[in-house]
Amino acid sequence: MTAPLLPLLAVLPLTVAAVAVLVRGVVVQRVLLIGTPALVTVAGVLLLVEHQSTPVIAHNVGAFPAGVSIPFVSDTFSALMITVTSFTTMVTAVYLTLTGEDRLRFVPALALMMSGGVNGAFLTGDLFNLFVFIEVMLLPSYALIAVTGTWRRLGIGRLFVVVNLTTSTILLLGVGLVYATAGTVNLAELVGVAGEDPRVSLAISVVLLALGVKAGVVPVHGWLTRSYPATSSAVMALFSAVHSKVALYAIYRIYSTTHDGEAAWAPVLAVVVGVTIMVGAYSTFGEHIMRRALAWQMVSGVGHILLGLALFTELGLAAGIFYMIHHIITMGALILTSGAIEQTYGSGRYERLAGLARRDPWVAAAYALALLSIVGLPPSSGFFGKVGLMQASASAGAWQAWTFITIISVAALGSLIALQKLWSGVFWGPQMENYRPDSPRTGRGRRVPLPKDVRIGWVIAAPGAVLVVAQLAMFLLAGWLIPLALRASANLTELTPYAEAVLG
Amino acid sequence: MTWVIPITIGVLVAGAVYLMLQRGMVRIIFGLALLAHAANLILLSAGVSAWRGEPLGDRLDLETAADPLPQAFVLTAIVIAFAITVFMLALAVIGHNDDTKRMPETGEFHDR
Numbered sequence: 339m340t341a342p343l344l345p346l347l348a349v350l351p352l353t354v355a356a357v358a359v360l361v362r363g364v365v366v367q368r369v370l371l372i373g374t375p376a377l378v379t380v381a382g383v384l385l386l387v388e389h390q391s392t393p394v395i396a397h398n399v400g401a402f403p404a405g406v407s408i409p410f411v412s413d414t415f416s417a418l419m420i421t422v423t424s425f426t427t428m429v430t431a432v433y434l435t436l437t438g439e440d441r442l443r444f445v446p447a448l449a450l451m452m453s454g455g456v457n458g459a460f461l462t463g464d465l466f467n468l469f470v471f472i473e474v475m476l477l478p479s480y481a482l483i484a485v486t487g488t489w490r491r492l493g494i495g496r497l498f499v500v501v502n503l504t505t506s507t508i509l510l511l512g513v514g515l516v517y518a519t520a521g522t523v524n525l526a527e528l529v530g531v532a533g534e535d536p537r538v539s540l541a542i543s544v545v546l547l548a549l550g551v552k553a554g555v556v557p558v559h560g561w562l563t564r565s566y567p568a569t570s571s572a573v574m575a576l577f578s579a580v581h582s583k584v585a586l587y588a589i590y591r592i593y594s595t596t597h598d599g600e601a602a603w604a605p606v607l608a609v610v611v612g613v614t615i616m617v618g619a620y621s622t623f624g625e626h627i628m629r630r631a632l633a634w635q636m637v638s639g640v641g642h643i644l645l646g647l648a649l650f651t652e653l654g655l656a657a658g659i660f661y662m663i664h665h666i667i668t669m670g671a672l673i674l675t676s677g678a679i680e681q682t683y684g685s686g687r688y689e690r691l692a693g694l695a696r697r698d699p700w701v702a703a704a705y706a707l708a709l710l711s712i713v714g715l716p717p718s719s720g721f722f723g724k725v726g727l728m729q730a731s732a733s734a735g736a737w738q739a740w741t742f743i744t745i746i747s748v749a750a751l752g753s754l755i756a757l758q759k760l761w762s763g764v765f766w767g768p769q770m771e772n773y774r775p776d777s778p779r780t781g782r783g784r785r786v787p788l789p790k791d792v793r794i795g796w797v798i799a800a801p802g803a804v805l806v807v808a809q810l811a812m813f814l815l816a817g818w819l820i821p822l823a824l825r826a827s828a829n830l831t832e833l834t835p836y837a838e839a840v841l842g
Numbered sequence: 843m844t845w846v847i848p849i850t851i852g853v854l855v856a857g858a859v860y861l862m863l864q865r866g867m868v869r870i871i872f873g874l875a876l877l878a879h880a881a882n883l884i885l886l887s888a889g890v891s892a893w894r895g896e897p898l899g900d901r902l903d904l905e906t907a908a909d910p911l912p913q914a915f916v917l918t919a920i921v922i923a924f925a926i927t928v929f930m931l932a933l934a935v936i937g938h939n940d941d942t943k944r945m946p947e948t949g950e951f952h953d954r
């Protein structure tokens with residue numbers, strides 16, 4: 339029934355983006371910017387409800403016969419991703435309006451265009467179409483990185499564009515090789531093909547390599563930790579919620595669909611995952627700026643998410659998917675709250691900030707909860723995320739059990755100590771003496787003595803707080819969410835319904 | 843003549859890698875353009891290059907007709923590559939000078 343409406347999820351934000359370029363009124367643009375992701379979130383929830391009875395729904399665009407047409411496919415996994423990313427995008431959109439960044443040229447239109455590309459990438463069932471939607475998602479982000487953030491963006495924008503463009507070209511090359519070896523780029527027709535034909539497996543691994551760079555997997559993570567913190571916090575939250583996660587979603591989807599089991603090179607994946615978790619966690623020690631430390635935690639999170647794929651058991655995939663949702667929300671909470679601190683006191687450096695725990699106790703409490711979540715301590719969603727991954731490793735096999743549990747625990751310990759450095763630098767210590775208030779002309783003004791009554795406003799702290807509450811809700815409602823993650827992982831291991839829905 | 847396309851792709855990729863390792867943004871952009879051409883050629887050769895007939899209406903001859911799908915891929919890819927090249931050329935004009943490390947004059951207050 340709802341299948342022909344699936345393309346709308348990508349088309350609607352793109353159309354609204356065009357409207358947002360034409361209609362320049364402040365109120366209209368803000369309504370469009372916040373309303374569209376809100377609408378998509380509702381649609382995602384409706385899809386999730388629908389998938390309780392029908393596991394997969396698919397629509398061939400233009401009603402061309404199956405195999406020739408471009409399919410849009412939705413199952414529990416993609417609906418879950420759409421719901422969570424749109425929700426985070428909506429909260430970030432509110433934050434964009436609070437910092438006034440939405441008044442910069444074309445920012446609402448660019449953000450909406452990005453969310454259209456993201457939804458398309460989640461729903462498409464065709465590798466070439468995936469490349470197109472990833473480009474639709476990246477093109478506005480090239481512009482977003484150029485209009486917001488500190489002066490560093492101007493150099494970093496180049497790094498970001500060059501890395502992502504090279505990777506997109508490699509992705510395109512991989513898609514071409516898949517077509518040359520398998521004769522199709524339709525995922526439903528590629529089910530299990532790479533498991534039988536090593537040439538297809540090699541072509542698919544080129545695609546996965548490109549997606550790995552986009553996700554920020556060690557050793558190809560350097561661009562992420564340099565470019566993300568140089569943008570403004572709102573744009574960094576958008577990027578962290580959608581960019582790496584689209585790549586991770588695509589890796590999950592393509593790897594499990596085409597191989598129908600583990601790939602021949604699965605041990606390489608296991609090594610890469612372990613190294614990513616460790617490098618991300620321990621590199622956090624080297625940073626003295628809040629959002630740069632968080633960028634390293636993102637790298638570590640990418641490793642944790644891919645661990646589910648490296649285990650490739652139903653439990654492992656479910657734990658990885660749960661961790662992905664947790665990571666989107668928790669990272670958003672941390673970045674937006676850091677942004678509120680930077681916006682008020684004019685810096686994100688540990689040594690320029692001090693004593694915020696006494697000055698803004700509520701913001702400090704929210705930040706502490708989010709930090710607990712990223713490390714994996716209760717009461718937080720990260721606790722169940724890491725427990726799930728450890729349980730899945732323990733039941734996967736002897737060597738996986740001791741290797742991965744050791745890696746997760748040692749990395750969590752490293753993150754804990756490294757983030758304590760952030761905590762003691764920013765929230766403890768004597769009161770600050772000076773700060774850099776916002777200046778309408780130059781962005782941030784000169785350093786001036788800090789008046790007693792300057793506090794982080796309730797309004798600007800609210801978006802981060804909403805996400806902290808959301809991750810707390812994930813902790814409390816885990817019993818309801820974990821079956822959902824298990825259903826999503828079943829979409830990746832039982833591929834017959836997917837192929838049947840698309841090919842009819 | 844089947845060896846012409848692989849060798850062309852090889853030359854294009856070699857040139858692209860060389861140019862992308864240079865310092866200046868404009869050379870990097872040229873390198874990326876070459877890389878995009880290489881990818882397009884790979885896509886084209888994914889449909890067998892010996893088949894050259896038009897895959898159109900009444901002239902369709904299944905023995906010689908080219909595979910239209912890779913051609914559609916390439917068309918899309920060319921448009922995307924073109925758009926990004928234009929955007930990157932704009933980035934090369936604004937932004938800071940890679941050689942002198944001079945900070946751009948954005949009117950903002952610079953702080954380390």
